[in-house]
Amino acid sequence: MWAELLPIGRHPGSGGYRRYAWTGADAECRDWFREQAEARGLTYEADRNGNQWAWLGDPAAGDAVVTGSHLDSVPDGGAFDGPLGVVSSFAALDELRGRGARFTRPLAIVNFGDEEGARFGLACVGSRLTAGQLTAEQAHRLTDGDGVTLPRAMEAAGYDPEAIGPDPERLARIGAFVELHVEQGRALDLSGDQVGVASAIWPHGRWRFDFRGEANHAGTTRLADRRDPMLSYAQTVLAARREAELAGAVATFGKIAVEPNGVNAIPSLVRGWLDSRAADQETLDEVVGGVERAAREYATAHGIDLDVVRESFTPVVEFDHALRDELARILGKDTGLTVPVLGTGAGHDAGILSGSVPTAMLFVRNPTGVSHSPAEFAAEDDCVAGVRALADVLEGLACR
Template identity: 85%
Template sequence: MWRELKPIGRHPDSGGYRRFAWSEADIECRAWFRAQAEGRGLAYEVDRNGNQWAWLGDPEAGDAVVTGSHLDSVPDGGAFDGPLGVVSSFAALDELRGRGVEFGKPLAIVNFGDEEGARFGLACVGSRLSAGQLGIEQARRLTDADGISLPQAMERAGYDPTAIGPDPERLARIGAFVELHVEQGRALDLSGDQVGIASAIWPHGRWRFDFRGEANHAGTTRLVDRRDPMLSYAETVLAARREARLAGAVATFGKISVEPNGVNAIPSLVRGWLDSRAADQATLDTVVTGIEKAAREYADAHGVELDIVRESFTPVVEFEHALRDEIARILEGASDCLKVPVLGTGAGHDAGILSGSVPTAMLFVRNPTGVSHSPAEYAAEDDCVAGVIALADVLEGLTRR
């Protein structure tokens, strides 16, 4: 399975993946998912929001145990973020069939669409729509850098966009959702454990900063006469690092758009996107407020106008303690491990979005470098196999309870 997925959407220069939602690469990944499902005799379907499902047992029976993740990527992302969870789900099912397990509940594997938000700027679109956390009209207004809307992209990929929206009936049939993911950090590497359990997802959000100045000639305009938004933006980037460091949080300006984007022209507009995350809401509020305050002061000093828009936000997610504890008991009972490590994470996931609708949990597989969202992202094969066995043990335990 890994060899089949490996070349899809891989950029020849960077070595990273560009599997953006509803692109040709994403369509290939979706075709791969369908082939894996049908090759195992699973019932394949696509829900109203484009999420793919592979069912063992009656989907209508209720109290289903669901696992899976996503197959799309960030720009030049790594091979493991998302796909490891999907590949491991199919491998775990193979493991359980090899054990001769008889399932007492329906089991499903899911590929959620557009988790990374690389194309339309909003993460977890597929799960947000299903959970009612993204309005239909807002979703229809989402556009990519070429002005193509989400509905247009879905339609071009051969899917009907007219039905998108909340899917409470489907979610009501799920008794538990467990997402396996490569760890995006080094906690397991430092502790020497192959697999861990998620405790919570930090609150996080994305903010757009629009600095509007005055375009002019880079060679003839005196420095004192300039209204250069790039200066305000640059100072704000430094302020973000300072505020995050002081608070023990993280803040990143990782995307920028410049107009007119000429090497010999002072910009008229610099648009930057801030991603900030913290262990608790109060800390995140402090960081973002500090960055906004600094940005407005810098903009005023340079005669630049500033608009700040919060484009997305996810509050802290505490995974259901009862399910988390049950998974820990299953894993500790299936191995010689005395205690499975429980980790917090600063990364968002579909499991976090669904947590308000169904009991959710996450398993992490060791990442020896901690690198993620990069072509250097990596997990050793023996750790990946340990993740599959752990996921299989959890699915077996949950389908029999």
């Protein structure tokens, strides 16, 4: 399965993946998912929001145990973020069948669409729509960098954009959702554990900073006469790093748009996107507030107009404690070992669904801690340990 997925959407220059929602690479990944489902005799369906489901047992019976993740990527992303969870889900089912497990609850494997938000700028679109955290009207207003709207992209891929929206009936069927994911950090590598259980997802969000100045000639305009928004933006990037360090949080300006974007022109507009995350809401508010105050001071000093817009926000997600503790019990029952429980600063579909159904996550060791990069990696024996751990969990939940 891993070998079949590896070439899909891989850029020959960077070695990273460009599996953006509703593109050709995304369609190939979706075809692969359907083939895996049908090869195992599972009931396949795509829901109203484009999420893919593979069912063992009656989908309408209720109290189902669901596992899976996503197959799309960030720009030039790694091979493991998302796909490891989907591949491991199919492999865990194979493992359970090999054990002769008898299922007493329906089991489903899911591929949530557009988790990374690389194309339309909003993460977890498929799960947000399903959970009612994104309305159809809001989704229809999403556009990519080329001005293509989400409805147009879905329609071109063969899906009906008029059908998207909340799916409470589907959520009501789910008794538990468990997502396996490569760790995006080095906590397991430092502790020496192959697999861990998630405790919570840090609160996080994206803020857009629009610095507006005055376009002018780069060669003839005196420094003293310039209203250069790039200066204020650059100082704000440094301020974000400073505020994050002081608070023990993270803050990143990773995307920028410049107008008119000429080598010999002073910009009229510099638009930068801030991603910030912290262990608790108070700390996150301190960091973002500090960055905005600094940005406004710099903007005023340089005669720049500034607008700050919060484009998305996810509060802290505490995974279902009973389910989390059950996972730790199942994984530790044969060894007697304590399974590490750790928080994460990354968002996931499991976090979106946590407000509607009991959710939990398993992490697989990442020796480099690198993620959202072609250098993302997990050793084969750790991936196998993750499959076995997921199989143990699914057996404990769905084969009682």
